[in-house]
Amino acid sequence: MPQLPAPAYPADVLARLEADAKEVIARYPGTRSALLPLLHLVQSEEGYVSRTGMAFCADQLGLTTAEVTAVATFYSMYRRRPSGDYQVGVCTNTLCAVMGGDAIFDRLKDHLGVGNDETTDDGKITLEHIECNAACDFAPVVMVNWEFFDNQTPESATKLVDDLIAGRTVEPTRGAPLCSYKETARILAGFPDQRPGAVEATGGAGAASLVGLRLARGEGVAQARVVGPRGESPQDSAPHDPSPTEHLSSHDAPQQTSASDPANPAGPTAEEGE
Incomplete structure (x- = not known):
C-alpha cells in the first residue's frame, strides 16, 4: 500500500x-x-x-x-517522534556508569515512570541513555538539552527533573543557560543564541583532566591532586605530594602491572630471564 x-x-x-x-x-x-x-x-x-x-x-x-x-x-540528535520540552540524558558510558550513572538512570526511570527514550505524560521530560560527552572528570554527568549538570547523584538528579517539571529556574553547572528543546534545535541550526548570558558562558576542563595534562608534560606526580571524597569541591584539596597511604585517582599516575596486581607481575618470565 x-x-x-x-x-x-x-x-x-x-x-x-x-x-x-x-x-x-x-x-x-x-x-x-x-x-x-x-x-x-x-x-x-x-x-x-x-x-x-x-x-x-x-x-x-x-x-x-x-x-x-x-x-x-x-544521527541520534534528531528525534523521530514527539519528545519532551527537556531532553534529559544520563551518561551510562563506562566511567559515568562506574561512578553512579546507572543508579541515576534507574532512579529517574522509577521516579518519572518512563523507560529509555520515553516521554512523561505531561510532555515535559524525555529520558534517555547518552554516550560519552567528553566530561569524564565530572562523572557522573547528566545533560539537559545538551547543557551540562556535573557530579550528579540519584538525589540531585531527581531534584533536577522535579524542578524542570515544576517550571523552576534550573542552572547548568557550566556553559550556557538552559532553554527548551525547540530553542536548542534552532541554535544548532546556526541561528544566533538570544539567551541572556549565553555569549559570556564558558566551560573548562576539570581538575582530573588538568592533572593528566601536567603528567603528559612530565611535571610529575607531585603536581597531582589527590581525589577527595564525593561532594568535596576541587578547591578543597591543594596539590601536594601524596603519602604512600593515600589513594590516587587513576588519572594521577600510571602504575606498573606488578604494582597494581602483585599476584600477576608484568616482568619477564623465568625462561626469558635466562
Missing part, C-alpha cells in the same frame, strides 16, 4: 521556514551540505523531525525523501 503524502505546513509556518532555510543554504557552496542544519531547523518547529519536516528539507535541497530519511535516522 503506497504511503500517503506528508501533510504540509500551514502557509505562515512554511513561509517562515523557507526564509530561514534560504539563509542556511546560502552558507554552503553545495546545497546538500545544508541538510544537517535544516533538519535542526524543522526540529525546532515541531520538537522532532516529522515526515512533513523531511519532505520540506528534500524540497529545499533537491533531494529525495529517502536521502533525507537516511540522514535523519542515522
